[in-house]
Amino acid sequence: MKKNPIPIMTSNTQPSGEAFGSSTWTSTSEYFYAFNDSLNQNFTSNSSLPQYIGYKFTKSYKVVGYSVTSRNLNNDDLAIAPTEWELQGSNDNSVWETIDKRIGVVWTSKLEEKYYGLKNQQFFTYYRLLVTKNNDFATSIFGINQLKLFREREKLIIHNPNSTNTKHYSLSDNTLIHLPDNTTESIIEHGIEQGRYIQLDVPFTKHKYFNENPVANASGKVFTQDIGVINTLSIKELVENKDFEPLYTWYDTRMTSNTAPSPLVSSASSEYNANYAPFKAFNAIISGETNSWVTSSGVNNGWIQINFNKQIKVNMFSITSGDYSSSVGSEPKDFILYGSNNGTDFDEIITINNQTNWKLGEVRTYLLNQSANYSIFKLQVGSNNGFTYLRIAELKLGYKREVN
Structure with a gap:
């Protein structure tokens, strides 16, 4: 699942990171407008192309996708939209590496969002969209509504201060258990119960078996797996017969x-x-x-x-x-x-x-x-x-x- 790590910006430096660019049209077209999730505020460059808009993170990220949304300001929105650009990354704001390049992008409406997946494996602190051509607007500038960057969601691993085993991680209420491996010994040691979630360092290599035989006091899916002669692991999904409740x-x-x-x-x-x-x-x-x-x-x-x-x-x-x-x-x-x-x-x-x-x-x-x-x-x-x-x-x- 992908997440945009850029917060909703309220200025070029708030609440964190920094929105930056090569030029901006007026004081009503700030750099951070490209990262504030607003439908009515847009970023427009000022100087002749090539021009760029970008964001500096507080730490490096590996971006696996990005999206560009067309401007929503006036009748020039489609003409001023970028049609050729490079997404670039840097760790010093000096040496830039091209991550993705697009040519001949076609826009059909205001607030049209185009998403692009990446095979990027590098981590960068700075990311920018370097635009080299617009959609035949009379002035050599470009404008967009939003630029979003996406990364894979990180695993949640929290050390349990009450545990002496440094390989065992969990939330304080033990609703998330982190197992170092998928051995039966590890599962028996740390346990598994209804209402708990398990995160593994390695994937399961064994099959899950669906139990077709009735199990007392349980309804829904029931999975069982024999671990040994004495120890049997049984995971039950319990569903009470009750009406749905509004939330x-x-x-x-x-x-x-x-x-x-x-x-x-x-x-x-x-x-x-x-x-x-x-x-x-x-x-x-x-x-x-x-x-x-x-x-x-x-x-x-x-x-x-x-x-x-x-x-x-x-x-x-x-x-x-x-x-x-x-x-x-x-x-x-x-x-x-x-x-x-x-x-x-x-x-x-x-x-x-x-x-x-x-x-x-x-x-x-x-x-x-x-x-x-x-x-x-x-x-x-x-x-x-x-x-x-x-x-x-x-x-x-x-x-x-x-x-x-």
Whole structure:
């Protein structure tokens, strides 16, 4: 499984490593924009090609793949996209080695991501995309939305301080056991139980045998392997006969202003005053009069939205009413949830009507018929429950799945 080790960058040097390049178009086209996972911020070079954009890790990595995503800025995005380049690596930012070379790359849309696998076996600290040609743009520059680098996920090996055997590794709660070899003696010594995971230095060379005979108090797959006359290793996958239980995951916003923390941005059709700004509906605080978004006085409808600046998967959302007793009736009654990836074109996701009889501080959760994948979500409220303004204490977006 491959992982992008570059963190979501908030500046050229934060939170770690360093984004660098040969030139940048303006102060609104920073180097780190190519590594911030934003759909709306892009990197564009300034000087004539060849030009490059790159990233310096805090330690060397072996990159086994990379992807380039086309720009999302204006009508020149496809023309300014790179069509010829080299992916290069270095350990001193001076001597560069070519890892991959591409010629005649064709782009068909904005935010198109192209992935390239590598057979690279070398470790480098610096990586850069050196572009030599764009897609016939009039000026000899290039622009992209994102550059991602991928490495194989590392094995998790943790030394157990409670063990005197230096070849035995495990998590403190013994849910991961690291075995030095696959001998029966090693398995017997360290044990294997339901709910534990084993990591081996070497692969198994013996077959796994599926036990077709019934095993008491077990259902599902049952594997058994005879180790000796006395010792028998039996691994059982136990599945109780119970219904699937829902697991709710909510996206954490905890906003402290309309633009913080980055890259979140909240906005609304109106606000009562600065104490009731849009971000108050995304600050994870529902108690208190001012911990709500409130529309202008005399306005009992309107919209509020949040921009994650990257696509998220949503199949549920919740609304929390205010706990301020003097504003009973300000809760939303009829509303529509919209989604967008550019802030201009919005798709209707779900319509909810006749939400009446709210209690103070009540949370109501709404499930979608299917998942919605957008970077911007907007709640458009057509009417409230009769008060002179509209109030929402908290608007949350999340994802529900069922587990057994």
